[in-house]
Amino acid sequence: MTTSSTPILLGLNIDHCATLRQARYRDAGRDCGQMVEPDPVALALSAERAGVDGITVHLREDRRHIQDNDVLRLRQCIQTRLNLEMACTDAMVRFALDLKPEFACLVPEGREEVTTEGGLDAAGQRERVGAIVETLNASGIATSLFIDPEPEQIEAAAEMKSPFIELHTGAFANAYYDLEARHSELQKLRQGIDLARQLGITPNAGHGINYINIAEIRQLPQIYELNIGHSIVSRAVFSGIEEAVREMKFRMNLAAK
Numbered sequence: 001m002t003t004s005s006t007p008i009l010l011g012l013n014i015d016h017c018a019t020l021r022q023a024r025y026r027d028a029g030r031d032c033g034q035m036v037e038p039d040p041v042a043l044a045l046s047a048e049r050a051g052v053d054g055i056t057v058h059l060r061e062d063r064r065h066i067q068d069n070d071v072l073r074l075r076q077c078i079q080t081r082l083n084l085e086m087a088c089t090d091a092m093v094r095f096a097l098d099l100k101p102e103f104a105c106l107v108p109e110g111r112e113e114v115t116t117e118g119g120l121d122a123a124g125q126r127e128r129v130g131a132i133v134e135t136l137n138a139s140g141i142a143t144s145l146f147i148d149p150e151p152e153q154i155e156a157a158a159e160m161k162s163p164f165i166e167l168h169t170g171a172f173a174n175a176y177y178d179l180e181a182r183h184s185e186l187q188k189l190r191q192g193i194d195l196a197r198q199l200g201i202t203p204n205a206g207h208g209i210n211y212i213n214i215a216e217i218r219q220l221p222q223i224y225e226l227n228i229g230h231s232i233v234s235r236a237v238f239s240g241i242e243e244a245v246r247e248m249k250f251r252m253n254l255a256a257k
C-alpha cells in the first residue's frame with residue numbers, strides 16, 4: 001500500500017530523444033555508424049545513473065520515433081524496468097510476448113496524431129482489450145491501461161484485472177492557465193485515483209507533466225509512478241539528462257504533500 005509519504009516513482013519516456021534522431025537520420029544506413037545521434041539507449045543509461053525508476057518507450061506502428069532495435073537494446077542493457085507502450089494490435093502483442101518487458105501500457109494509436117491525444121476507450125472495447133490484458137498478464141507482463149480519469153474506464157480496467165492504470169493528465173496540463181478548468185481536471189484525477197485504489201488497481205499518471213505543473217500533480221495522494229517525457233528531454237538540452245532527471249525527482253517528492 002502506498003502511503004502519502006511513499007516516494008512517487010519516475011518513468012522516463014525517451015521517445016522524444018528518438019524523434020530528434022529520426023529528424024536527421026530517418027533513412028541513415030549502416031555506413032552512418034556512430035554519427036547517428038542522439039542515441040535513446042545511451043540517454044536511458046544516463047537517466048538511470050541519475051535515479052529514474054524505469055524507462056518507457058512507445059513503439060508506434062509507423063515507427064516515427066522509437067525503432068524495434070532501440071527496444072531490443074534497451075531490453076538488454078537497462079537495469080531498471082522497461083515499460084512498453086503499445087497499441088492493441090496482434091503484431092504488438094506478439095512483439096511484447098517476445099520482448100517480455102516488465103510493464104506494457106496499452107494506448108490508443110492514431111496515425112495522424114502528433115502524440116497520444118486521448119485515453120484508450122477500454123470500456124468501449126472490453127472484449128478486445130480484456131483479451132490482451134489476460135494474455136500479457138499470463139505471460140508475466142504487468143499491464144497498464146492509459147485511460148482518461150473517468151469512472152467507467154477505471155471500472156472496465158478493474159473488470160479486466162489490469163493491475164495498473166495510467167491516468168491521462170493531458171486535460172489537466174492543457175487547462176493549466178484556466179484556473180477553474182485546472183481545478184476541475186485535478187479533481188477528476190483525484191477521484192480517479194481514489195476509485196482505482198478502492199478497486200485494487202495501482203494508479204500511475206502521465207502526459208504533459210512538466211517542471212511547473214508537477215507542483216500540483218505531486219499533491220495527488222497515492223500515485224505510484226509518473227511517466228514523463230517531453231519536459232525532461234527538453235530540459236536535458238540545456239542541463240544534460242542527469243541534472244534534468246534529478247531536478248524532476250526532487251520536485252516530484254518535495255515534502256509538502
Ligand code: PXP
Nearest residue numbers: 116146206207208227228229230
Ligand atoms: N504516458 C503515455 C501513455 C504517453 O503516451 C506519453 C507520451 O506520449 C507520456 C506518458 C509522456 O508524455 P509527455 O511526453 O507529455 O511527458
